[in-house]
Amino acid sequence: MDILRSLRSVSEASGTGVVDWDRAGAAAKASTDPGSLALTAGEREGYAADVRDARARLGEVAGLAFDVPDAIEVQNRHHWIDASVGTFQNVMAPIEAAATGQTGAGSGPGGLGGPGSPVGAFSRDVSRIANTGTMAFALGFLARNVLGQYDPLLLADEPDADHGLYFVHPNIVAVAASLDVDYPRFRRWIAFHEVTHAAEFGAAPWLPEYLESRVERGVEGLTAGELTIGGLDSEAFGELQAAMTAVEGYAEMLMDRAFDDEYADLRRKLDERRGAGGPIRQLAQRLLGLGMKRRQYERGAAFFRHVADARGIEAAGVVWDRSENLPTMAEIDDPEAWLTRVDP
Template sequence: MNARPATLPSSAEAPRALDWNVAVGTAVRLMKPGPEVPRAEAGRAVRSLRRFSVDAETHVRETTGLGLDLPIAEGDVVDRPDWVRGAAFGLAELTGAALSAADSVPPRGGELLGEISARSAGVQAGVVLAYLGGKVLGQFDPYGESRVEGQRGRLLLVAPNIVAAQQSLGVPADDFLMWVCLHESTHRVQFNAVPWLREHFAASLGQLLSQMEGGSAELLTRLPNVVREARTARRAESSPGMLGVLELLQSPEQRAALDRIIAISTLLEGHADHVMDAVGPQVVPSVGTIRQRFTDRRNGGGLLDRILRSLLGVDAKIRQYAQGAAFTDHVVGRIGMADFNAVWAHPDNLPTRAEITAPDTWIRRVHG
């Protein structure tokens, strides 16, 4: 199930706020092995995922009208350690691009202290990657290295996790593999058919990072109010979660920058969920059953798993899928896919975070 390993930035490169090589090493050591799968079954899964990644993208293009003339390639079918390496490479590239866009250099505080800080951050990132490495089914990394001329980014399909999820859900194997490929292939189409999206996302993250510089003292001055608000929310059984606490700590400028990132991410994830279900009935006969059981799986888990999901922001990600899909469903239902695609015409056409939950306001703004 292995693909070619991603080459991580050299440890000699400076300055860095996080040592990604340490992150990878930590994650691989902590990560649980994948499920035991007979060799013949594993081979069938790998071959099917490669084939379905091409078929799925063809269906996505026909449904969305995006990227019809672009080259197409198989996805990379990987195991858990290779996903960690690929994710770390993509995150290193994204954060590097974001820092460049922000014209920002992470503070080091001296070579020795900077190296210790970077390694410590790498260990923390490794713990997160180890947890996610056992959960992630697939990922399109727009900052990864493509093997195909005319394509940007790298599509990763984590075979052990996909097989484990399919077996736990009790759904047909081919249907589930195709369904996963539809979601991830939609992301590949988004970033390859919309030339400005990759750079715009990095620039938006850069704006957030630039707003966060030098804000530690300011954050501390707001901490007592945050604690009081969080306690009030808990008593009302409406805890804001980690994302809510982060927003309470932010200045108005920081919150505006975070809102832009959340709005973009929510649109991308929701659009992918809409497309995978819109295509589904044609090529995935059991799509209704898969969607219901998968949604239950997203919301389930033991106590420890739910705590970790909250701390790592996974629950916030799940809400993004639902909100973004509802936005896309509503707009496409009202004005059709062709007019929905105005969202990709220019960065100014992207919905705001407020418009995600009030899609008619986006329709009025963009289409009059």
Template sequence: MDRRLRNQRELLVLGAFVGATVGAWVGARVRDYAAAQSRPKVIDWERARTIAIRMNVGSRMSAGQREQLTSYYRSLVDRAVPLIAEYTGEALPSPAQHVYAFDRIDWIDANLEGFAEVLRPLETMPELPDQPALRLGLLAWGRLSQTVATTEVGVLLGYLARRVLGQYDLVLLGREPLAAGRLYFVEPNVVWLERMMRLNGADFRLWLALHEATHAYEFEAHPWLRDYINGLIHDWVSRLQSDSEALKRVWRAIRDLPSISRAQRERSWLELFMSPEQRALFQRLQAAMAVIEGYSNHVMHAVGRSIIPSYTEIARQFERRHQQRTVAEQLLARLTGLDLKLEQYRLGESFANQVVQRYGHDVLRLVWTGPEYLPSMDELREPDRWVERVRSIGSRGPQPVPGVY
């Protein structure tokens, strides 16, 4: 938390300095900007990588360690996959081959490309006007905006690299829609949490393998799911790209922040800056991700309690850690959007557990039938409404999910 606050203070100092010297700065560079033919990018990805890596020095693994651990994690996934297939009643179409042990910098490099792919439609600043004075002003502002955005992305990547234990990396918005996803296990973070919680290392890693391999089952056994998630992200980014009212909406949200209702405060702060159309897409994406994360947790617990000797202790420690988050951790989770991820786990797992307890696992598996079978945010909170709706789909044909997502 201290590091993030320092970065924020540095940005404020930088902004004040640029504001005080912008006239001299622009004057000294008139010739350079007048000759410039390209517009600045929104994010300097190489600089963002440098910032993230500086936050994670000293976490590198040797090539030998990486190879040995990769082999070990592949054996865990090979063990987990048939157990998941037995529970779900549906096998993976092919073995989970792309399994890797990572250090934190490996994770940064793997995810930097994904961040860039999603944000590529927003990468270039708008067309610049022909008027020299206005053009120079916008270029100067673009450079400052790039510095801020680059720093934020770099700090976020650096922070996440210290937190992620495992990841199913789905190729989103890429050129190979049929490519299998990749499973990453960030060993330095696994070791740190294992020691802090005093967990059995072998049991803990199998626990993680169950969760991540379930993600492989979700996406690779149901190809429509990747297309659905891709479509939501593409539509959301496209709307951001063409949103001419974004700056006005951001200003209104900041101005009205003290007077917003409690219900609005409980939503993600990100939604305050979105148009109604963007918010609807965002909530549909959140609902889908809640099912994906919640179902993986449900399977991890359902299978894990019968095969992992120290399952009870692992589950107890994780629940205790979640309940004892400090105020600083809660604030940082909200600022970075990690609170959304935690809510996805909680809400999705509660939905899955309630459906299985009341109606059985065969009913829960209907979520993987197609997009119209996914619950809305309201239905995640009231699973009986979802069950009632999906049971009627067979007799009436596919129906749209009701209500606001």
């Protein structure tokens, strides 16, 4: 880990975009210990068995037909950064395009602060460096904390590319040790959770396009002259939030019924760990919306537990039949309204 090298990478940010993504990735890796990937043969088989068992068990319990991605990778932290820079770039691309368009506004090529003036050029360079540093910080923080990830490759350049399933091995080992829990059991729990996401997207082939369209619609208002919160499409972002709450909540409910061991202690200890840490960690979690994600788990899980208890677990899976079956934010807090509307 080399903080000076990370800062140097950020300070050398260049190009015409709002973020220098190559420098952001390099800076994130420079400030992050990659961790060891020295897996034993037993550990490699353990990951494979966990994913295989999760797929069989989840399919049996949920009544869903799905495949796990061909791309299943056990990664170190640098591998995760390399795999995630492109995802961040794709998600940010519409906002970058809008921001770049707005920088063209001003007092003309030679005017003070105009795009062709020294002041305007300096301002853009400083902004690019700041944005690159922000993204490097986010990538580095997440790389040190992500345990597993199902990647549906939203907004990917190749929409038919295989989805990914990643496990960040050094983080899984380190967190299991810090929580004083059995490492193979903890690894298996992470595998089950990520495979539940594969089950959702496998059962709902329309879901990636639905999420992509809400992201794209959500930033359509960010045109030159409208780069404000008021320019955002609140309806699209509301639908996106409701869909992601359903994704997280269904996974939590399904884990309750499918994981082959009690895991309340794992959840409690992991939540306590997330609530601990110094002020920098707490600030990073707030800025990255990790507290909001936890609330998504809780609200969504409560919705699906109510549905499953009332009509059975297969009725809860009806939400993935078509986009019209997704609950609204109001229905997430009033599952009986969803049951009346959809009648699974």
